[in-house]
Amino acid sequence: MRSEQLADVVAATVEVAAESGQSGAFTDEVAKALTSVVQKLAGKAVDAAEVRGFVSGWQEAVEVMQEKRTGTAGAQVYRMPSWGAGALESGPAGKGDE
Secondary structure (H helix, E strand, O other): OOHHHHHHHHHHHHHHHHHHHHOOOOOHHHHHHHHHHHHHHHHHHHHHHHHHHHHHHHHHHHHHHHHHHHOOOOOOOOOOOOOOHHHHHOOHHHOOOO
């Protein structure tokens, strides 16, 4: 479900609530039913978005790995200097025990 569709459902729900309010038929049960509809559809929309995000992220990772194997990866890797054993022993911020 796309965000536009969800917005349409919410708008229709508000319209139904307004109409039932005008007719005097708006009750707690109507409010609960309309809320339930919106919650279920919103939950499905969120789930679908998470799946789409995972799938597209996974596909991107696979593509990068394939490019890396062929040597055409567009990413640049910068190596940071490694911490030597002395760096940990010298204390905070590289200062010795003073």
